[in-house]
Amino acid sequence: MxxxxxxxxxxxxxxxxxxxxxxxxxxxxxxxxxxxxxxxxxxxxxxxxxxxxxxxxxxxxxxxxxxxxxxxxxxxxxxxxxxxxxxxxxxxxxxxxxxxxxxxxxxxxxxxxxxxxxxxxxxxxxxxxxxxxxxxxxxxxxxxxxxxxxxxxxxxxxxxxxxxxxxxxxxxxxxxxxxxxxxxxxxxxxxxxxxxxxxxxxxxxVSYAETIGRAIREAQAQHASPVDAVLNTTNGYLLFTGRIIDVQRRIERGWALGEVVIAGTDDDAGSEMVVQFQNEHLVALRDGVVMASVPDLIAILDAERGDPITTEELRYGFRVGVIAMPCDEKWRTPEGVALGGPRHFRYDIDYVPIEERMASAGTSR
Amino acid sequence: MxxxxxxxxxxxxxxxxxxxxxxxxxxxxxxxxxxxxxxxxxxxxxxxxxxxxxxxxxxxxxxxxxxxxxxxxxxxxxxxxxxxxxxxxxxxxxxxxxxxxxxxxxxxxxxxxxxxxxxxxxxxxxxxxxxxxxxxxxxxxxxxxxxxxxxxxxxxxxxxxxxxxxxxxxxxxxxxxxxxxxxxxxxxxxxxxxxxxxxxxxxxxVSYAETIGRAIREAQAQHASPVDAVLNTTNGYLLFTGRIIDVQRRIERGWALGEVVIAGTDDDAGSEMVVQFQNEHLVALRDGVVMASVPDLIAILDAERGDPITTEELRYGFRVGVIAMPCDEKWRTPEGVALGGPRHFRYDIDYVPIEERMASAGTSR
CATH class of the missing domain: 3.40.1610.10 (CV3147-like domain)
Structure with missing residues (x-):
């Protein structure tokens, strides 16, 4: 205790x-x-x-x-x-x-x-x-x-x-x-x-969440990159950096459904990322190609401060980093993928663990 | 017991x-x-x-x-x-x-x-x-x-x-x-x-329902009018006799909402009655004039056999009698009318007890 x-x-x-x-x-x-x-x-x-x-x-x-x-x-x-x-x-x-x-x-x-x-x-x-x-x-x-x-x-x-x-x-x-x-x-x-x-x-x-929060806080204090701090703490990958250019949001059966469109900046200039959500982010697509999906975790962070942005807070003009983090192994079993994977949310795509997607894309952490 | x-x-x-x-x-x-x-x-x-x-x-x-x-x-x-x-x-x-x-x-x-x-x-x-x-x-x-x-x-x-x-x-x-x-x-x-x-x-x-059902059964057996038997048992009034010419029914929030249109026959030839319902009959209108409303009871009976017809059984061509029966006195208090009267169902009309409506229309039982 x-x-x-x-x-x-x-x-x-x-x-x-x-x-x-x-x-x-x-x-x-x-x-x-x-x-x-x-x-x-x-x-x-x-x-x-x-x-x-x-x-x-x-x-x-x-x-x-x-x-x-x-x-x-x-x-x-x-x-x-x-x-x-x-x-x-x-x-x-x-x-x-x-x-x-x-x-x-x-x-x-x-x-x-x-x-x-x-x-x-x-x-x-x-x-x-x-x-x-x-x-x-x-x-x-x-x-x-x-x-x-x-x-x-x-x-x-x-x-x-x-x-x-x-x-x-x-x-x-x-x-x-x-x-x-x-x-x-x-x-x-x-x-x-x-x-x-x-x-x-x-x-x-609970301790894991605390570790992530502390990493963000300490990076902010040290003027280091809080986004990098999150990636290091979570074994995550930076999927995209850009500026929000559109947010679609509707309430259906008590859920917030929609998507956010992000225009690339920095290394991602000229590309576009769409993140679709049902309360939580489900799928991230870069120029129409799936980059990450549930059950892996997709988060949108403030590009400067590293603070996480919830779907209801997404606004036109925000500068953001989109990251993906591996989910717990329990979600990577056949039963886990069936319960919480992309097909549960009516996406006709297979779940591929984020590490494999990144390796095949030639991206390393 | x-x-x-x-x-x-x-x-x-x-x-x-x-x-x-x-x-x-x-x-x-x-x-x-x-x-x-x-x-x-x-x-x-x-x-x-x-x-x-x-x-x-x-x-x-x-x-x-x-x-x-x-x-x-x-x-x-x-x-x-x-x-x-x-x-x-x-x-x-x-x-x-x-x-x-x-x-x-x-x-x-x-x-x-x-x-x-x-x-x-x-x-x-x-x-x-x-x-x-x-x-x-x-x-x-x-x-x-x-x-x-x-x-x-x-x-x-x-x-x-x-x-x-x-x-x-x-x-x-x-x-x-x-x-x-x-x-x-x-x-x-x-x-x-x-x-x-x-x-x-x-x-x-429960005994009251039994009395009504027995009256219908005995009238059927004796080839008497079951509709008259119901009126006598319930202190009810015959509002209309006719043939169903239209039924509108829709399901909304789990209720059956709609109305039935009846073309008059016998003494009611040339007139039309509309009975509107939300699961139960709410209001009966003859040529656009309110004849009866909740909390009084409006029932549609098979004209020959006297059997009650539920809203989901109403069909084009049925020969029916529409009757109204006084509700319990508990529903005729101001609180009772507020809870179960026509305004509760968004009708902009006052509740008038069926006996008063019939007396002012010159109809006697």
Missing amino acids: RYLDERQIKDIAIGSGVLGTGGGGNPYLGMLAAIQAIRKHGDLELYELDELPDDTLAVSPFAIGSPVPYIERVSLNDELMTAFTAMSRYFGREIGAIVSAEIGGVNSVVPLALARELGLPAIDADGMGRAYPEVDLCTFTLYGHGASPMAVADEHGNVTVIDTIDNRWVERIARPVAVEMGAIAGAVGFPITVGDLKRAAVVGT | RYLDERQIKDIAIGSGVLGTGGGGNPYLGMLAAIQAIRKHGDLELYELDELPDDTLAVSPFAIGSPVPYIERVSLNDELMTAFTAMSRYFGREIGAIVSAEIGGVNSVVPLALARELGLPAIDADGMGRAYPEVDLCTFTLYGHGASPMAVADEHGNVTVIDTIDNRWVERIARPVAVEMGAIAGAVGFPITVGDLKRAAVVGT
Whole structure:
């Protein structure tokens, strides 16, 4: 177990913005909630899986919906407490720890805040190693663990507990509920024991996000390149440098769908990159050629400061670097690619790991 | 307490078709489920409110969604058992009786079948004295009783428990859940004690439906007019006799919306009646003039046989009688009219009780 202070929470928030691959919501508000909880209750306790009994039951709190309206909302604290209470009431077993279902964006920091509020251990692991726009796209699903019962709550005190035969049904029901609740809602689900997390989770990802955030912070302080710092920390590749010339965005079934078009500068002058997203970035194309795809991570960073830019923050004129980072090995199995690969999102392309794409393109790190 | 046998169940099914005012689903399938339960477990026990302790907790099982696809479905038995189990698990109090939330259509008979399956008393009362297309349009709402926690389940075993701050929110969340579950789902909600039912329910409506159904059956056997038999039993008025010349029907947000146009015959030759519906009939207009509206009951009966016709069964060429029947007094209070009157359904007209409309039109029963 180690303690997390305010600076570490901020590093985690920035780093999980990178791992959020454009989605997962802006972690800034989740960070404020976590810092508020720390100021109220003292530093946060982050546990490794080995430090908790195997039969400890953990649940995952997260924001569900489209990130666009979330910018306007102050906190998900009420929603998450309502959801946690309803989930506990229905499930009827003692909940002993909090784990993140996705490390990307707000959903990496929100569980830390709730853990501190509830006085429960937060676990250094998550169920994706990135962010994904659908509830069932989770390594827990790959290992046969249920997302349900899952409670979804709004800020008024309305809550629904969803209990389904598989994780796809959780997604199918939770999505319209979140839309009806005002596009964004607080959810608590994925009950899983620490013993099962050892096999099914992506381990150490809270610390991984912190490492990325710290690398950006230190590079900024040292006037080094924060984009290079991210690439070094994540074994990532710089795909493209340029200036945003167009952003298309629409809300459909509660998701933010669209694409951003970037005109190349520097070494990429004369080329164009399109990054398509469904909350998260799915595919990056350079002059029409696929350069990277899910489940690998595609992030858009501010070219100067290295800060991650979420899809709802993308604006005409921004100077950006587009990077790709290898996903966790769990996503590279046939089952992982089937669940979270490009064909799940209706792209008629095969998944090729980013290292292979770069090697065949003659690009080295 | 009295026992209900198969013939009485059939009478209740036919009578609740009349009280269903075009909606509530075709009671035939619910009737089959109830008869099946009786054949398996013995005659059904129907209790008056005075025969049960005041602190007995009752819940209401019902079908929610649009009635159109329901014709294709065999039974709601699995859905309702799944919903009942989830509701009990979340609510955590012993459920001692079953009451109908609406007496119209399938939802009058389905609770009898579930009561028999569970071995619980069925209560001779309901929460509407008719059918309505929205969960919160219920006399229980008028008396401050919650529809939640309410469980909504599909035939696969998926279930959601909805717990809200008011009954309108139950409707808002349950509707898209039912749509996602395939347009029709089984629900169990409205936990209420027998003591509260004495004030908040419409009492004796299962027997009332049975009386209407028996009157139709006996008139058919005696070659008397079944339509007249319904009018005599319900203090109703014959609004129109004619032949269906057009039916418009569309599904929107899980409701069957539309209207039927009827060309007058007999005394009504040369006139035209339009009946507009949202699952249930809302307003009847003769040559553009409002003749009857919710909360009073508007039913369309087969002109010869007197059988009620649901909106999904309306077909070009049918010879029909359109009748109106007074609603329960609970709906005629200012609160009742606000909740279930024409303005709730966006009609810019005042509610006028059917007796007054008929008196001012010079029509007597």
